Amino acid sequence: MNNPQSRFLSTTIGILLIMAAFIIGYQAGPSHSSVVPPVWASMLPSARVDDTISLKPIQLFQEAFTAVQAKYVDPITNPDELTYSAIRGMLQQIHDPYTRFMDPKELKDFNNETEGHFAGIGATLKMTELPVVKTDKGETPKEAITCPVCGTKITDLKAFRVTVVEPLPGSPAKEAGVQPGDYIMKVDQSPTDGMTVSDAADKIRGPEGTKVTLTIQRTGVEKPLAITITRANIEVPAVEKKILDGNIGYLRLYSFNEKTVPETRNALKELNSAHILGLVLDLRSNPGGLLTECVKVASMFLPEDNKVIVFTKGRDRQRRDEIRVDRQLFDRPMVVLVNKGSASASEILTGALKDYNRAKIMGETTFGKALVQTVIPLGDPDNQCAMPVTTARYYTPSGYDLNKKGITPDIIVELAKDAKELNEKDNQALEAIKVLKVEMEKAGK
Numbered sequence: 001m002n003n004p005q006s007r008f009l010s011t012t013i014g015i016l017l018i019m020a021a022f023i024i025g026y027q028a029g030p031s032h033s034s035v036v037p038p039v040w041a042s043m044l045p046s047a048r049v050d051d052t053i054s055l056k057p058i059q060l061f062q063e064a065f066t067a068v069q070a071k072y073v074d075p076i077t078n079p080d081e082l083t084y085s086a087i088r089g090m091l092q093q094i095h096d097p098y099t100r101f102m103d104p105k106e107l108k109d110f111n112n113e114t115e116g117h118f119a120g121i122g123a124t125l126k127m128t129e130l131p132v133v134k135t136d137k138g139e140t141p142k143e144a145i146t147c148p149v150c151g152t153k154i155t156d157l158k159a160f161r162v163t164v165v166e167p168l169p170g171s172p173a174k175e176a177g178v179q180p181g182d183y184i185m186k187v188d189q190s191p192t193d194g195m196t197v198s199d200a201a202d203k204i205r206g207p208e209g210t211k212v213t214l215t216i217q218r219t220g221v222e223k224p225l226a227i228t229i230t231r232a233n234i235e236v237p238a239v240e241k242k243i244l245d246g247n248i249g250y251l252r253l254y255s256f257n258e259k260t261v262p263e264t265r266n267a268l269k270e271l272n273s274a275h276i277l278g279l280v281l282d283l284r285s286n287p288g289g290l291l292t293e294c295v296k297v298a299s300m301f302l303p304e305d306n307k308v309i310v311f312t313k314g315r316d317r318q319r320r321d322e323i324r325v326d327r328q329l330f331d332r333p334m335v336v337l338v339n340k341g342s343a344s345a346s347e348i349l350t351g352a353l354k355d356y357n358r359a360k361i362m363g364e365t366t367f368g369k370a371l372v373q374t375v376i377p378l379g380d381p382d383n384q385c386a387m388p389v390t391t392a393r394y395y396t397p398s399g400y401d402l403n404k405k406g407i408t409p410d411i412i413v414e415l416a417k418d419a420k421e422l423n424e425k426d427n428q429a430l431e432a433i434k435v436l437k438v439e440m441e442k443a444g445k
Contacts, residue, residue: 061086080383087387098373102386106198109205110386120205121212122171122234123178124287125197126341128163162192162200165341166285168254169237176229178216180285185224186215208233239263241271247440248433249276253297256289256345261296268300268329278333278440280432281353284363288344291322291372298352299326301334306356306397310348312372314392333439334359335432338409343367350407351396360439361409362432370394370403411435 065083069076076082080103087101102110164182167173184192187203195203204212208231216225238260242250249271253260271279281301288294291310298309302324311321336359338350347366353359372392378385395401411431419425 084385091387096390098371099389100387102388104379104384105202107384107386109202119208119233120201120231121173121176121178121229122168122232122236123173123204124165124168124285125162125184125201126165126287127197128161128183162195162197165287168234169240171234172229172232176227178214178227178229179218181219183217184214185217186213188213206231239267241267243271243274243276244280244433247275247277248436249274249279250282250429251279252282252284253286253346253349255286256291256293256297258290258293260289260293264297264300265329272330276332277444278335278436279330280335280337280429280436281359282337282429283342283346283350284337284339284428285341286343286346287341288346288369291345291348294345294348295322295324296326298349299324300329301353302356302358303328303331306352306358308397309352310394310396312392312394314372320392333436333443335436335439336361337363337428337432338366338407339364339415339428340367340406344369347402347407348394348396351400351402354407354410355396355398355400360411360435361407362411362413362435363409363428364412364414365408366402366406368402368404368406370401 065079065086068082069079084101084103091099091101162184164173164178164180164184166180167178184200186192187200190203192200204214206212210231211228212231213226213228216227218225236257236259237254238257239254240250240252244250251264251267251271253264295309302309304324304327307323308321309324311319313319334353336350336353338346338361342350342363343366347369350361350366354361370393371390372394373388374391376387376389378387393401393403396407400407413428413431416425416427419427
């Protein structure tokens with residue numbers, strides 16, 4: 001696996017798995033919903049199984065599995081791992097990084113993240129895609145290049161590296177100085193080259209109080225940095241609120257987990273009690289999460305006549321609407337901040353607010369993830385596994401398909417190179433406040 005093409009194939013399976021990371025749109029399969037909670041999903045019924053599907057591939061696998069167990073030179077001590085590898089190999093042929101297999105440990109970590117807590121350093125990760133090929137000057141090409149021998153256009157040779165999306169507020173990673181965009185070269189002594197996000201996250205996590213050393217490559221810094229971090233029990237924050245300039249509220253949603261709705265509701269009640277006249281809703285670097293929670297949050301900001309929050313279409317191409325489920329809690333002017341790290345559920349909320357002209361959208365074009373996954377439980381309760389499978393695409397209320405395109409803000413503002421989010425140099429937040437004040441003035445007339 002030393003050539004670039006093999007390396008590409010070996011890394012595509014785990015692209016954008018995260019704690020984060022930009023996985024969205026899950027739901028539990030209806031037959032085992034009591035075992036695996038509904039997560040990141042629109043509530044789609046299971047697709048009807050085609051009665052003509054052949055069982056020959058299953059029989060072939062059973063023959064191979066039995067032969068290996070009976071004939072291999074050494075006893076097979078890990079038959080479960082053989083099965084897991086077979087399922088992963090099968091899913092690799094679908095060429096969909098969001099359809100994957102989770103063994104019992106991965107499923108446990110997945111559920112902990114959905115519930116908003118885990119043991120680790122407190123940083124969300126993603127896979128950053130880079131071209132493997134380079135120009136004569138050592139730079140990565142912006143467009144396809146031509147092979148000088150055969151004349152073939154080369155566009156699909158890629159490399160992927162594990163990168164920090166953002167350290168969580170107050171987390172060990174934040175306190176140790178980890179920054180957004182840091183490329184993790186090593187976890188302790190293990191190089192991350194060829195790892196998926198799930199692989200890297202598994203090595204980074206560990207018992208509370210233990211230490212892990214990350215070797216970091218940072219843009220603008222010539223030599224790698226070695227950062228040692230003490231692991232802790234991480235409670236993933238859902239919401240942060242502030243009052244700016246006296247009558248302007250600031251509300252940041254970090255993700256859509258099981259704590260997001262009650263925390264958002266309480267934050268809006270407190271901001272309303274403070275008599276704010278406008279709100280900056282910050283969805284920057286929000287990788288998404290539970291669609292059910294996203295729909296509830298959207299309901300808090302939209303007027304009662306804005307019924308459809310998002311709709312989906314599956315294999316049967318039938319439209320299924322996700323309808324508002326709560327009353328409006330905030331009706332004053334809003335500006336929504338987004339960036340390229342805003343994905344899936346945060347894009348659903350942004351798309352609804354934009355389509356209904358409820359808020360001005362500002363920042364950078366969002367990530368562009370409009371696929372729905374259904375989490376299908378597998379195995380028995382004592383050895384529970386699961387398989388998130390892409391089952392549908394979602395669309396904003398106006399019918400816009402944002403997949404791979406993202407949502408373009410009404411006002412494009414890129415974050416300044418020397419700025420960090422929500423500090424005195426945060427030019428995006430400063431510009432949002434200016435625009436919001438204009439909207440507030442219009443509303444007051």
